[in-house]
Amino acid sequence: MKPFIYNQLPSRVVFGVGALDDLPREITALGAQRALVLSTPEQKAQAEDVARRLGERCAGVFPRAVMHVPIETAREAREEAKRLGADCAIAIGGGSTTGLGKAIALDSGLPIIAIPTTYAGSEMTPVYGLTEGGIKKTGRDARVIPKTVIYDPALTLTLPIGLSVTSAINAIAHAVEGFYVQDANPVTSLMAEEGIRAFADGLRRLVRNPQDLDARSDCLYGACLCGAVFGTVGGALHHKLCHTLGGTWNLPHAETHTVVLPHATAYNAAAAPEAMARIARALGTTDAAQGLFDLAQSLGAPVALRDIGMPGDALDRAADLAAQSPYWNPRPIERAGLRKLLDDAWHGRRPA
């Protein structure tokens, strides 16, 4: 075996149907007294339900989380936590709400309990994003990792199928890149393979019956594993491309990951054969890139950039931007190869 370094994440995970009932115990375990509950406006009712369960231990509800964490919202939430005397925050929702929790933690050190209700996996990572003056800045900081993550699959029963599938493929992308990033190691690769397997299996059952709690449990388990992979070892070409496309053309986050992933995988295939074999095995197929494309298509997810708002005349500029500031990737970043990748993704071609 080759030598390796593996950094263990410092968070505590509580997983199971009904795990939301453990919330008061988890607040106590953190040594906290009063929590500010965060959510998006769409999930305000869910946040209020959490507040009711907490009674006196709830300092208030802040239902104003939005995509991309505008710095103004983060400041408002921090002020609200201070004003209400909260000594911890609870983020109930997807990556956008978890992102708000992280922004609060970054500045104030307030401990965060994340209760994920999508499959994107942000709750297991020290990666944060903040938007200031229209520009999204991302970074890694150990202070933002939620101290406790409560995974209750019952909370994802209301997640529409479209977002269930695309947020799951966003998380699968974390695992795919985890196999071949510079810091890849046997421990995170084990989690990545199991995470993809759990998702592929869970998603296929989920689209047949969205109320299948067992399938939803498999998907949330996949989110935990794939999120932890990204949180530990980071990403490469695929994440850089999605960040560039999403940031410059304001494309929807999870859908962009879903469309680009098979093509970024195909780009790296010859340079990372061992990774490809493990991805294919986890998907129950023989070719990783084609398997990812077929999975997305069979689940009814978008497979073409042109269908999610990417202008066809912007592909040259996108290739230029993605080729700038070289970063580590198993296959060197070549502009011509990227341009072809983008062309395939824009048309929604099955990788060759």
Ligand code: NAD
């Ligand atoms: P989201 O949090 O933006 O949620 C999308 C919508 O779905 C919101 O209106 C939300 O309220 C609603 N929703 C969430 N759960 C629901 C449920 N169970 N039932 C009904 N509605 C529900 O979506 P997302 O895909 O989880 O997160 C995307 C964001 O997360 C992006 O900004 C992305 O950058 C970030 N992200 C960050 C990381 C990281 O490691 N930092 C990883 C993945 C994603």
